[in-house]
Amino acid sequence: MKIIKGNIIFTPTYDKFEIIKDGYIILSNNKIVGVYNEIPKQYKNYELIDYKDKLIIPGMNDLHCHAPQFRNVGIAMDKELLPWLNDYTFPEESKYKDIDYGKKMYSKFVKEIYKNGTTRVAAFATIHKESTMKLMDILIDSGIGGCVGKVNMDRNSCDSLCEYTMTSINDTLDIIKRYLNKSELVKPIITPRFVPTCSEILLKNLGEIAIKYNLPVQSHLSENIGEINWVKELHPRSKFYGDVYDSYNLFGDTPTLMAHCVHLTDDEINLMKTKNVYAVHCPTSNANLGSGIMPIRKLLNNNVKIAFGSDVSGGHSFSIFKAIVYAIEFSKLIWAQNKEYDFLTLSEAFYIATKGGGSFFGNIGSFEKDYEFDALVIDDSDLNFDNYSLLERLEKFIYLGDDRHIYHRYVSGKLI
Ligand code: GUN
Ligand code: FE
Structure with a gap:
């Protein structure tokens, strides 16, 4: 079990972003147990990786x-x-x-x-x-x-x-x-x-x-x-x-x-x-x-x-x-x-x-329960020079960012 902390953004459906500021993704092996605002009691003692103000998005x-x-x-x-x-x-x-x-x-x-x-x-x-x-x-x-x-x-x-x-x-x-x-x-x-x-x-x-x-x-x-x-x-x-x-x-x-x-x-x-x-x-x-x-x-x-x-x-x-x-x-x-x-x-x-x-490869590409944890951790600090919302930060990174902003990469729960 592992816990990943940061600003979590993903799209369970076409029409809207799910955004959790300072949220927690609980992983069991390579799969997602859930995404939470607070760590549920039963998981409190698990290893926590804190990505602080960075964005965490699907790969x-x-x-x-x-x-x-x-x-x-x-x-x-x-x-x-x-x-x-x-x-x-x-x-x-x-x-x-x-x-x-x-x-x-x-x-x-x-x-x-x-x-x-x-x-x-x-x-x-x-x-x-x-x-x-x-x-x-x-x-x-x-x-x-x-x-x-x-x-x-x-x-x-x-x-x-x-x-x-x-x-x-x-x-x-x-x-x-x-x-x-x-x-x-x-x-x-x-x-x-x-x-x-x-x-x-x-x-x-x-x-x-x-x-x-x-x-x-x-x-x-x-x-x-x-x-x-x-x-x-x-x-x-x-x-x-x-x-x-x-x-x-x-x-x-x-x-x-x-x-x-x-x-x-x-x-x-x-x-x-x-x-x-x-x-x-x-x-x-x-x-x-x-x-x-x-x-x-x-x-x-x-x-x-x-x-x-x-x-x-x-x-x-x-x-x-x-x-x-x-x-x-x-x-x-x-x-x-x-x-x-x-x-x-x-x-x-x-x-x-x-x-x-x-979806071509299985339960991949979202942070919903039972999805494999494929993720990118984005350090957009140089693009985030004013009070942008998390969604604006993601949009700015997508339009202006490049590989230098990708801090970590996970495939099926493993840091690569
Ligand atoms: N159609 C057949 N081969 C190719 C290819 O290599 N690239 C693209 N774009 N179309 C193709
Ligand atoms: Fe092609």
């Missing part, structure tokens, strides 16, 4: 990113998706055949997400089995939780990044066998890159593997108009892009993350809702690649589950706090164009970054 969940695009973060923003992939991204990812390069870059990547307050992550690796396993080991050593996918791609890729279908399947199975039970916190995830780079035989096998091992799935969906038209050409009988994944059990038959979802049809939105498929909003990436703006309010109104992703290196920031800011700003741009959809509020965006994304 950030990054549900879509590409670890092997680390070198390209902050460069190569002058093309839209398909030429960007061919000219910048695939050549960089090809380098991960070299395990030493993978180890070097993946260590930098994990350090960067750690710095930025990500406590759970869903990451794409590359097609390469050995460096994918390196990334998993580095993540396990860091204490950050989440899942890592060996990427599958057996068509429409450059020679250096195109797999034989059977190799793709066998390497995926090999990683699953080695990592299914290696770590409580880091798990494999089935990762067809996107429809254009995966043959139907590959998709069919990946769907069967996901179901057999009860593994989650992550991919890209309806990000860019050129991409969507290409999927239509490749699969003329499919009703919409997501229908291709669905016909191979890769669309919500096990927990599923679909990144971007900028240009969805109404039927696609309906199917995502029915099958509990997460739409992962990656606002900075959508801007950098000129993809468009995800209609986040429309998805929320339709009860689609939403999470945030950094999508580095399409996105240029590792910080999910920045995803919160950009998501709010972009929703205001849509609102300004025509007033059909209300813009996103701070509590809604904070919920998406914490409890919304965290």
Whole structure:
């Protein structure tokens, strides 16, 4: 048993913050017993960690990113998706055949997400089995939780990044066998890159593997108009892009993350809702690649589950706090164009970054009873130069803060 003291802020629901000044979080092992204004009598003698005037908030969940695009973060923003992939991204990812390069870059990547307050992550690796396993080991050593996918791609890729279908399947199975039970916190995830780079035989096998091992799935969906038209050409009988994944059990038959979802049809939105498929909003990436703006309010109104992703290196920031800011700003741009959809509020965006994304991994992202304690301790003393309320302090940190304000990080009850 342990007690954590400080200014506690979290969002049990979309619409409001729960704020406890000088409050106490009681932990039993890695889980939350409760949040209190005073320590209940029966817990008085437990170890107390006093964070004084600091803010204690749930950790950030990054549900879509590409670890092997680390070198390209902050460069190569002058093309839209398909030429960007061919000219910048695939050549960089090809380098991960070299395990030493993978180890070097993946260590930098994990350090960067750690710095930025990500406590759970869903990451794409590359097609390469050995460096994918390196990334998993580095993540396990860091204490950050989440899942890592060996990427599958057996068509429409450059020679250096195109797999034989059977190799793709066998390497995926090999990683699953080695990592299914290696770590409580880091798990494999089935990762067809996107429809254009995966043959139907590959998709069919990946769907069967996901179901057999009860593994989650992550991919890209309806990000860019050129991409969507290409999927239509490749699969003329499919009703919409997501229908291709669905016909191979890769669309919500096990927990599923679909990144971007900028240009969805109404039927696609309906199917995502029915099958509990997460739409992962990656606002900075959508801007950098000129993809468009995800209609986040429309998805929320339709009860689609939403999470945030950094999508580095399409996105240029590792910080999910920045995803919160950009998501709010972009929703205001849509609102300004025509007033059909209300813009996103701070509590809604904070919920998406914490409890919304965290729900993919279990009871994560809130400080309610039985939630695993994933948390950030924020020292905002240099930003708090006048009598700001606790909510104003959080907002100021989200908009102006960075990794230097993150004092401590907890994942599943453990200081990392
Ligand atoms: N679609 C397929 N691959 C990628 C990728 O690496 N980044 C983004 N943003 N979209 C993709
Ligand atoms: Fe992506």
